[in-house]
Amino acid sequence: MKKTLALIFSITMIVTFTNCKGKAKTVEGTTTQTEGNTLGKAKYLATCASCHGEMGLADSATGKAMKARNFAKDAFKAGKDLKSVIKTVGNGLPGTAMIGYKAQLNEKEIKAVSEYVIELSNKR
Numbered sequence: 001m002k003k004t005l006a007l008i009f010s011i012t013m014i015v016t017f018t019n020c021k022g023k024a025k026t027v028e029g030t031t032t033q034t035e036g037n038t039l040g041k042a043k044y045l046a047t048c049a050s051c052h053g054e055m056g057l058a059d060s061a062t063g064k065a066m067k068a069r070n071f072a073k074d075a076f077k078a079g080k081d082l083k084s085v086i087k088t089v090g091n092g093l094p095g096t097a098m099i100g101y102k103a104q105l106n107e108k109e110i111k112a113v114s115e116y117v118i119e120l121s122n123k124r
Contacts, residue, residue, distance in 0.1 A: 048113065048117070071117055089113050090105075
């Protein structure tokens with residue numbers, strides 16, 4: 001009987017985790033993959049990490065020199081909600097070293113990067 005219950009529990013857990021899409025609530029209703037936003041991470045590493053660092057800590061040489069935003073501790077100048085971060089990634093921030101990436105990234109990629117940046121900021 002104990003083996004049967006253990007087997008049923010194990011199967012239930014496997015089915016539960018297999019069917020789980022890994023969605024987690026983040027900031028203001030946005031959702032991202034807890035397993036990792038692979039597109040967002042890939043594009044972030046290719047376009048953002050040189051200034052903001054691989055983990056968003058602004059710990060790269062360039063980031064330190066430019067005083068880039070540390071996503072783990074610094075406030076977001078234009079807002080931390082998804083819409084504001086998308087606007088910042090796409091258009092940049094006038095008067096700062098943050099350039100816009102509309103010419104390099106499409107809308108889907110900008111959204112993915114923005115969600116990934118919010119993920120990084122939530123890992124405080």
